[in-house]
Amino acid sequence: MAKSKLIQAVAITFAVFLAGCASQDTEETSGAETTETGTEAEDEGLGDLTLEVEQQEPVMEEEPMEEMEQDVTGEFEALLDQTLIYFDFDKSNVRTEFRTVLNAHAMNLVANPNMSVVLEGHADERGTREYNLALGERRAKSVADYLMLKGVSAGQIDTVSYGEEKPLALGSTEADYAENRRVEIKYQ
Incomplete structure (x- = not known):
């Protein structure tokens, strides 16, 4: 019973950590878009460049919570081994x-x-x-x-x-x- 609670706590902690990392990436990316959008207004020739950068950004798909818990549980157990x-x-x-x-x-x-x-x-x-x-x-x-x-x-x-x-x-x-x-x- 205690091991199950520990694994759940580790899974939630890991999920929060991953969510924090994801939000930092989003903030950095949005800053880059703002800069390039401002440049686009000044120089119309860069409009195509801005579009290419926006298209190359990776789309992050969220894993279901159960899969994340299984991944974290597996990693935690591997460390205990x-x-x-x-x-x-x-x-x-x-x-x-x-x-x-x-x-x-x-x-x-x-x-x-x-x-x-x-x-x-x-x-x-x-x-x-x-x-x-x-x-x-x-x-x-x-x-x-x-x-x-x-x-x-x-x-x-x-x-x-x-x-x-x-x-x-x-x-x-x-x-x-x-x-x-x-x-x-x-x-x-």
């Missing part, structure tokens, strides 16, 4: 590209206060065992802090560090190391 947050070498700050994913998880947790997550911090094999355990903990805490800034209760979040002990990739290439520098979000 992403449970791996990757980090740069020897860093524990959340990269910009993962903020959308974490925002979706935060919305889900805020909408479902009985739900909780375990954030598992990991590191690649470079560095000492102790250092990598501490780095994994900093990464998990960084994700936890981000979620709490978005309204998630601290009681819904547990953190644990595995350091280099549970690698996803077993090789010693930079690509393998990059896969192992992560936080896994696990719902309980």
Whole structure:
């Protein structure tokens, strides 16, 4: 029941966002038409140019609300399916590209206060065992802090560090190391 309400809220928010974007495009276009119409009055030779510009404007068709809700629901669920947050070498700050994913998880947790997550911090094999355990903990805490800034209760979040002990990739290439520098979000 709570998940349904969350999905509806996300769908409505997304629809309002799209409507806001559409109204901005209309305002910009109408300003361009006014300018060209004023120029047309001064120079009759530009009348044909103005007509061509007006004919090339795209016509926006509105999607039915149900289709928009399905699109938003699908996008939201796809974001929730992403449970791996990757980090740069020897860093524990959340990269910009993962903020959308974490925002979706935060919305889900805020909408479902009985739900909780375990954030598992990991590191690649470079560095000492102790250092990598501490780095994994900093990464998990960084994700936890981000979620709490978005309204998630601290009681819904547990953190644990595995350091280099549970690698996803077993090789010693930079690509393998990059896969192992992560936080896994696990719902309980």
